[in-house]
Amino acid sequence: MHRAFLARPARDTIIxxxxxAVMLFPVYWMVNLSLQSSGSNLASSFFPTSIHxxxxxxxxxxxxxxxxxxxxxxxxxxxxxxxxxxPASYALAQFRLRGVNAVLLILAxxxxxxxxxxxxxxxxxxxxxxxxxxxxxxxxxxxxHSIPFAILLIRTSMQAIPxxxxxxxxxxxxxxxxxxxxxxVPVARNGVITGALFAFLFxxxxxxxxxxxxxxxxxxxxxxxxxxxxxxDQADWSAIMATSVLASIPAIALLIVAQRFIAAGASGGAVK
Amino acid sequence: MTxxxxxxxxxxxxxxxxxxxxxxxxxxxxxxxxxxxAAQWAFVVPAxxxxxxxxxxxxxxxxxxxxxxxxxxxxxxxxxxxxxxxNYVTVLSGDQFFPTLRNSLVFTVGSIVGxxxxxxxxxxxxxxxxxxxxxLRSLLLLPWLLPVIVATALWRSLMDQDSGAINTVxxxxxxxxxxxxxxxxxxxxxxxxxxxxIWIGIPFNVAILYGGLQDIPDELYEAAxxxxxxxxxxxxxxxxxxxxxxVTVVMLLGVIYTLRSLDVVLGLTRGGxxxxxxxxxxxxxxxxFQQFEFGQGAATSNILIVIAFVFALFYxxxxxxxxTA
Numbered sequence: 001m002h003r004a005f006l007a008r009p010a011r012d013t014i015i016x017x018x019x020x021a022v023m024l025f026p027v028y029w030m031v032n033l034s035l036q037s038s039g040s041n042l043a044s045s046f047f048p049t050s051i052h053x054x055x056x057x058x059x060x061x062x063x064x065x066x067x068x069x070x071x072x073x074x075x076x077x078x079x080x081x082x083x084x085x086x087p088a089s090y091a092l093a094q095f096r097l098r099g100v101n102a103v104l105l106i107l108a109x110x111x112x113x114x115x116x117x118x119x120x121x122x123x124x125x126x127x128x129x130x131x132x133x134x135x136x137x138x139x140x141x142x143x144x145h146s147i148p149f150a151i152l153l154i155r156t157s158m159q160a161i162p163x164x165x166x167x168x169x170x171x172x173x174x175x176x177x178x179x180x181x182x183x184x185v186p187v188a189r190n191g192v193i194t195g196a197l198f199a200f201l202f203x204x205x206x207x208x209x210x211x212x213x214x215x216x217x218x219x220x221x222x223x224x225x226x227x228x229x230x231x232x233d234q235a236d237w238s239a240i241m242a243t244s245v246l247a248s249i250p251a252i253a254l255l256i257v258a259q260r261f262i263a264a265g266a267s268g269g270a271v272k
Numbered sequence: 273m274t275x276x277x278x279x280x281x282x283x284x285x286x287x288x289x290x291x292x293x294x295x296x297x298x299x300x301x302x303x304x305x306x307x308x309x310a311a312q313w314a315f316v317v318p319a320x321x322x323x324x325x326x327x328x329x330x331x332x333x334x335x336x337x338x339x340x341x342x343x344x345x346x347x348x349x350x351x352x353x354x355x356x357x358x359n360y361v362t363v364l365s366g367d368q369f370f371p372t373l374r375n376s377l378v379f380t381v382g383s384i385v386g387x388x389x390x391x392x393x394x395x396x397x398x399x400x401x402x403x404x405x406x407x408l409r410s411l412l413l414l415p416w417l418l419p420v421i422v423a424t425a426l427w428r429s430l431m432d433q434d435s436g437a438i439n440t441v442x443x444x445x446x447x448x449x450x451x452x453x454x455x456x457x458x459x460x461x462x463x464x465x466x467x468x469x470i471w472i473g474i475p476f477n478v479a480i481l482y483g484g485l486q487d488i489p490d491e492l493y494e495a496a497x498x499x500x501x502x503x504x505x506x507x508x509x510x511x512x513x514x515x516x517x518x519v520t521v522v523m524l525l526g527v528i529y530t531l532r533s534l535d536v537v538l539g540l541t542r543g544g545x546x547x548x549x550x551x552x553x554x555x556x557x558x559x560x561f562q563q564f565e566f567g568q569g570a571a572t573s574n575i576l577i578v579i580a581f582v583f584a585l586f587y588x589x590x591x592x593x594x595x596t597a
Contacts, residue, residue: 012402020408029437030426042435084318091315110327112580114532116553117573120560121330127347144326205419207535223421237429244422251417259410266413266479
């Protein structure tokens with residue numbers, strides 16, 4: 001049977017490359033346009049025959065501070081997500097608590113709440129507390145994209161830890177917290193890393209809170225920087241595309257260096 | 273890993289054996305159990321507090337706001353009088369509501385049908401083993417991992433009427449004489465937004481459906497092919513029935529994520545031209561953050577929540593019946 005289909009794998013690889021070429025053409029085109037000379041012109045050659053860096057120059061002078069804001073907010077959201085999600089996922093996976101199913105149901109229901117609902121209410125609350133345009137309060141709002149997801153995802157890998165391993169640590173005199181820190185987290189590290197990476201990507205991509213919870217230029221994530229570029233009367237496409245390329249770096253970099261984790265997170269957290 | 277010697281394993285019980293001590297010990301162990309439960313719940317408490325502050329509170333606050341005359345001046349005066357259902361009446365009787373509801377439904381159904389069918393085709397294809405298949409399948413995730421605003425920026429360049437790549441190619445192929453106004457014509461813009469959202473959503477569908485396909489044992493296909501079943505027959509009698517639980521999940525999540533999505537529309541068209549791509553979340557955004565009618569924005573987004581919940585309950589009920597039947 002295998003012999004009869006000897007040529008098929010090669011043919012399948014070609015089909016697969018073609019599917020990818022179609023799906024990723026817009027991404028290629030983004031890079032191509034970002035290297036064109038500046039201005040509103042979109043007509044361009046298929047390859048960047050002469051490379052211009054004007055777009056990147058404009059992008060960096062306009063958006064450097066916004067990129068830095070996005071980095072800080074994303075890292076903060078990763079930290080907050082892990083601090084909240086790791087103990088919760090451990091308890092929900094390993095402790096025999098009454099009410100685990102209720103908590104899991106609540107986590108599932110949070111996925112159904114539209115971001116605009118949260119934004120509407122948080123804007124009013126943040127406004128009266130005077131914490132609009134504030135990195136820390138933006139971090140707390142953005143973590144809502146990732147905390148329920150990370151709990152469900154990390155819980156799956158915490159469930160895979162054999163009871164005996166944890167009991168051994170407990171009987172050695174380690175408290176629950178120490179057991180979590182020095183045994184459970186290292187054993188379940190793949191889940192923890194995946195949760196952290198997705199917390200970063202979700203926060204980096206956040207738009208609804210960037211749009212509603214910041215009203216000045218003081219704290220402006222890169223997504224809002226691009227949105228404002230798009231709203232300009234005369235679009236400077238090379239600058240827009242250069243900024244888009246810069247804003248795509250985390251996704252592209254993680255897809256290359258952490259492919260295993262990204263693939264696991266894409267199919268893991270949502271289903272379980 | 274830690275080493276356990278047998279003598280460390282006896283610290284579980286300190287109490288005396290039998291006699292009158294037994295009752296006391298039982299009580300002590302009940303209270304230890306309670307302390308245990310409290311100490312265990314402490315691990316979940318931060319998450320519960322977070323959910324209370326950033327999900328439960330906003331939902332309740334939003335509900336209350338929808339019954340208030342909550343405008344920009346409420347922030348200065350601190351006053352937002354209760355007005356009963358008047359925000360809902362204003363929203364539902366406005367010219368915009370029903371066209372917006374229709375757009376939301378067309379956008380959701382169109383996006384899901386496209387994402388799901390193309391995603392399923394790709395997932396079935398990638399189930400074959402061929403050189404580079406894992407690598408290519410991972411790269412396919414990229415459109416989903418990019419910030420949606422980036423995706424809208426690059427599709428706006430592709431769909432530009434005068435010099436965008438799509439019209440340039442169609443023109444060069446002789447298929448069109450004048451550029452198609454992808455995002456600037458009220459009759460086409462919603463379709464264009466759906467196309468972009470399909471592109472964004474395909475990777476997510478592939479990832480989850482591929483995971484579901486992996487759980488179907490190869491032996492079933494081998495047995496079917498020995499029985500003379502062709503590819504279509506094995507898809508219908510093996511793949512589809514066994515994939516049903518995964519299909520339920522991917523459809524449910526897809527519909528909920530699409531119904532509530534704000535950035536695709538705002539990035540591509542900002543709801544225009546002439547409100548032709550306005551959806552419930554963008555309408556809510558404009559009411560709250562452009563017209564500063566926070567009460568109306570809250571009412572609109574509550575209607576959105578109700579639609580999502582009704583759909584989820586209805587869908588879960590019918591699909592569970594289908595699966596068990």
